[in-house]
Amino acid sequence: MGIVTRGFRGRRGGGDVTLPPGQYLETGFPVLSAGPTPQIAPAAWAFEITTESGQEHRWSWAELQALPREDITVDIHCVTKWSKLGTRWTGVSLDVLLSGIDTSASYALVHSYGGYTTNLPLADLRQGQAWVAYGYDGRPLRPEHGGPARLLVPHLYFWKSAKWVQRLELLTEDRLGFWERAGYHAYGDPWREQRYAGD
């Protein structure tokens, strides 16, 4: 146990809920972004996956909507300490988008409209662990939360779930993204409390 702060009791919220270490329960939906919110009309929107050999795969908004969709209910954990439980999303599994793509890449660098990037192992985007989400709580995803579509990778800290997702760049070697270059952890597992580089 660390230093006890005299007089501090705290509020034992959450009851039997188990949160990752250092997280607290949030009922609102905070917003964390590095800059202004890009306003992207669905007609101008497209999602791309580029492979290490330079192959390009592209989906328009209409093409994405035509793919099988899933309703996903997951807990999300932000590196700034809040966790929100049972959030409800609608989107397309990355398994669907990656099927039929020939790659031996081990990493992905995610690019967003507005220039944001984040990196993660490709394995973390497979096997029902990641989606391109365009619905939240039964409605279209709002721009400040990453609409028209964002990545959803709920088993990692939420900055990995890049807002305004535009492109997955598949890579044979890991390349750090925006927050990762600014000192955040390259992987970001909330259950191992990997917040900052060196954790």
Added chain:
Amino acid sequence: MAATLLLHVEGQPAGVAGQRVEIRLTAEDGYTADREYSLARTGEADRAEITVQAIDGGEVSPFLVEDIEVGVELEARGPIGGWFVWRPDQTEPVTLIAGGSGVVPLMAMIRARRAAGSKVPFRLIYSVRSREEMFYRAELRQPDPGVDVTVVHTREAPEGSPRPAGRITVADVNSGGWPPDFAPSCYVCGPTGFVESVADMLVALGHDPHRVRTERFGPTG
């Protein structure tokens, strides 16, 4: 209500203006609560200064503002954050726009400018509900040479104020900040809704989105 706390720290770097520290409070039974707060002043090796606004019903902030006593020990980690920062070697003009307690990291930037003897022109637009809720009032009433301060009152304007009380508008942002032609760096900090609308205004006025850095706090509901 708000309070500024001076923490004497061991082995902590002095930090860059705009950075935050993480505070961990531990109760006697081992229960912990962690929160991040912006540094209000940087550059002093053995201390961290934070200004905390007490949130009604909050778990940590009312304790820090109302209950904590001088001499009590707590854990601090940091400084953290490498994006929402101003470094004294930056040479471009700077527009700072604060909503409420979002002024704290921006005040750290104004203080860092002063400490470094920087001549970079700063403009601060500070949105507060009323005069009484303004942080650092004395310091901002007589700002440093080269620092312009515009206060926008949202609920109650002081007597004789030419601007009626009301939310910040694109006209406030346009007249209180640097024009886009000057290619200023813009730093916007405040509650989510405030930052969303101000950042949109800056982009609409023609500022390069890559020059607009934001830090938001609080839930959107």
